[in-house]
Amino acid sequence: MRNFLFIVFFLCIFSIPSVLNANGEKGVLPLPDQDSPIKTFIDSITHADIQSQEFSHRLAYFMDTVIVQHPDTVFKTSCLLIDSCSGNKSKQRWMLDFLFNRAMESPIPWMENVWVKLAERYYLNQPSGDEDPGWLERLRYTVKLKKNCLLGEKAVLFPALTLQGDTLNLNDLRGRYMVICFYDPDCTHCKKAVPSLHKFYKQHTPEELTVVAFNISDDINLWGSFIQEHKLQDWTNVWDPDRMVSEYDSFYDMPLSPSFYILDPDRRIIGKDMEIDEVITFLSDRLQNI
Numbered sequence: 001m002r003n004f005l006f007i008v009f010f011l012c013i014f015s016i017p018s019v020l021n022a023n024g025e026k027g028v029l030p031l032p033d034q035d036s037p038i039k040t041f042i043d044s045i046t047h048a049d050i051q052s053q054e055f056s057h058r059l060a061y062f063m064d065t066v067i068v069q070h071p072d073t074v075f076k077t078s079c080l081l082i083d084s085c086s087g088n089k090s091k092q093r094w095m096l097d098f099l100f101n102r103a104m105e106s107p108i109p110w111m112e113n114v115w116v117k118l119a120e121r122y123y124l125n126q127p128s129g130d131e132d133p134g135w136l137e138r139l140r141y142t143v144k145l146k147k148n149c150l151l152g153e154k155a156v157l158f159p160a161l162t163l164q165g166d167t168l169n170l171n172d173l174r175g176r177y178m179v180i181c182f183y184d185p186d187c188t189h190c191k192k193a194v195p196s197l198h199k200f201y202k203q204h205t206p207e208e209l210t211v212v213a214f215n216i217s218d219d220i221n222l223w224g225s226f227i228q229e230h231k232l233q234d235w236t237n238v239w240d241p242d243r244m245v246s247e248y249d250s251f252y253d254m255p256l257s258p259s260f261y262i263l264d265p266d267r268r269i270i271g272k273d274m275e276i277d278e279v280i281t282f283l284s285d286r287l288q289n290i
Contacts, residue, residue: 116146
């Protein structure tokens, strides 16, 4: 058995696949090439031992070490492994739960892409029927919040309102990189983080960086005073107190205040879930190469 596993590993190392495309949609996924490491691993699975601790270790090692570490590749490989167990409902569910939970518990930011797409493809679109209804409803809500703001995805650029009541469309803003900062002017952390971001913003040209400071409170006087106090008039200040113009909370997950989203020149999300110091370091590394 040990010799066989070594041969599987050897074959995997010397035939790493290219990155695969994943869209999370329900459908039949094609089998990999006969000589691919994924196909080799699937063929090595003996379903009798799939729920054993030994197999768990083998599977974890394969997912973490052998396949290309990219969200599309990890997602599609997970789907192929789950679908390879389709002849046995309990074993397929074990495989799904194992891969979903590992992705959800991973400290790697882009693994969020994997578990969100697994949740949508299997738990939500192909439920087994024995899921807890309350859990499924919470999962559905979470996936809806996160699916439009995953790393690597095109950001939704919406219209919003200025302090003066005019409509401004984020699509019209220039700047090689864009930061969308959702904040509450009454938030203690925001009172430190937003001025820090503004100080960094002033060190760069509008062609290099644009910042959208989005007020999520419904108090226009508090917001206006915050802008005046910290002299924030020179960047883009917007809000949508009734959530009717932008519907921003349908497109962006904001677990904390402030919440930052960093967009690249193609307006794809390249940074999120960061503290202000991490945002500044992340942007500094990219802006110095312009």
